[in-house]
Amino acid sequence: MSSSARRRILLSVTGYRSNVWEELLSGEFEVVREPDHAEDPTIEYAIVWKHPHGVLARLPNLKAILSLGAGVDHILTDPHLPNVPIARVVAQNLTQHMQEYIAWRVLDHHRQGSTYRAQQAVSTWEELSQPTASDVSVGIMGLGELGAAVARTLQGLGFSLNSWTRTPKQLDGVKSFHGQEGLAPFLAATDILVALLPHTPATEGIIDYELLRGLRRDNRIGGAVYINGGRGMLQNEDDILRALDDGTLKEASIDVFRTEPLPLESPLWSHPRVFITPHAAATSDPVHLAPLMLDQIARVERGEPMLHEVNRDEGY
Numbered sequence: 001m002s003s004s005a006r007r008r009i010l011l012s013v014t015g016y017r018s019n020v021w022e023e024l025l026s027g028e029f030e031v032v033r034e035p036d037h038a039e040d041p042t043i044e045y046a047i048v049w050k051h052p053h054g055v056l057a058r059l060p061n062l063k064a065i066l067s068l069g070a071g072v073d074h075i076l077t078d079p080h081l082p083n084v085p086i087a088r089v090v091a092q093n094l095t096q097h098m099q100e101y102i103a104w105r106v107l108d109h110h111r112q113g114s115t116y117r118a119q120q121a122v123s124t125w126e127e128l129s130q131p132t133a134s135d136v137s138v139g140i141m142g143l144g145e146l147g148a149a150v151a152r153t154l155q156g157l158g159f160s161l162n163s164w165t166r167t168p169k170q171l172d173g174v175k176s177f178h179g180q181e182g183l184a185p186f187l188a189a190t191d192i193l194v195a196l197l198p199h200t201p202a203t204e205g206i207i208d209y210e211l212l213r214g215l216r217r218d219n220r221i222g223g224a225v226y227i228n229g230g231r232g233m234l235q236n237e238d239d240i241l242r243a244l245d246d247g248t249l250k251e252a253s254i255d256v257f258r259t260e261p262l263p264l265e266s267p268l269w270s271h272p273r274v275f276i277t278p279h280a281a282a283t284s285d286p287v288h289l290a291p292l293m294l295d296q297i298a299r300v301e302r303g304e305p306m307l308h309e310v311n312r313d314e315g316y
Contacts, residue, residue: 006030008043009297010059012051013068017286021047021068024290028297045297049284053078064300066293068284070094070146071231072310073199087296087306088316090145093288098146098196099153101229101281105253106154106192109225110136114251114273131220133158139190141206142197142230143169143176144316146282150196162189166202187214192225199231200315209239212248223250229281232256237268244273255281 011021012034022031025047032040034051039058046056049068056062057080065086067075072088075081108114112128119126138154139162140147151161151174161174164186168178177186187193193215197203207228215224226249228235237258243249253275254268260279268274296306310316 007045008032008040010034010043010046010048010055012046012048012055014050020286021290024286025293028294045300047293048075050074051078054080056080057082064297064306066296066306068289070282071199072316073231073233076310076312076315085300085306086310086312088308088310089284089289089292090308091289091292093285094282095146095149097282098229099149101255101277102150102194102196102227103153103157105227105229105275106138106159106194107157108275109192109227109251109253110159110221112221114275134160135220136160136191137162137189137216137219138192138194139164139186140174140194140196141165142195143171143174144196144198146230147196150194162186183211184214187211188216190224191216191219191221192227195226195228195234196230197234198316199233202315203231204233205236207235207240209236209242209248212239212243215248217248217250221250224248225250226252226254228253229255232258232260232279237266241267241271244271249273251275253277255279 007029009029009031011018011031018033025031034055041060043059044061044063046062047066047068056065056078062082062084064084065075067088070089072086075086110133115128137160140151141164143163143165148171151163151171154161155173162177163171163174164177164183166178170176195207212226217224226240240252244252251273255277256279262268268276299306
């Protein structure tokens, strides 16, 4: 698309560096930020993250909506969402960041990082008994692009791997479980639970106390561990605290929460066996993702379907 055919796109983002996005996109488009000119009939594309509900319905000639993140629940919860195609981000940059984050947290729990940090704080020199990775089972809930990539990374580190998905999926070297009937045996075979499911009506609140109780606690790392790098709406945070306090969970690493930023009064902040990051596991980098957005728009202009279009019925 040449600069002589510049068109307007709406950039409506919360919590992202909108000025950087505007700079990267303005070579091809005239970028307008919500709410300026939000009802402009010349706007045909919207690039969004947690946009104000209703703003997209005011664009009469909108052709497509592009999410700045891998998740699209922030779009689908808009009750006034127009009936146009929606695309989510699938990018090597995002995928690599998630692989790094999950490997980091799995290894830290596996190698007893919290115990060694506590020992360092009181100048204690004591070697802990350490199982090998092959003695530890990591269970991944969700085996999409991110889940499959994480599984391959953990395979390279030698961990035993399980996966659980709502519908059957297979990946070499991973023991697969699916559906409601597969959930209990999946949990019973899992020492470290990694949540990478999309947020849909079917998965909201799925990580609750009863689910966590199903994890294998009698294991070589001294208890069950929970890691969430996916979606905060998957989990019940009161149930996570209950599981930590009664020994159902040994530790947790949590990057995403039902309310973000995590409220200051949340007891998760000060819990001694919780590791918190501020939705930073796989941050969308404008430099890597802006070209993908432009390519998606070019596909629509050529009359082709966008890549990674969202199935609204399934929610991802």
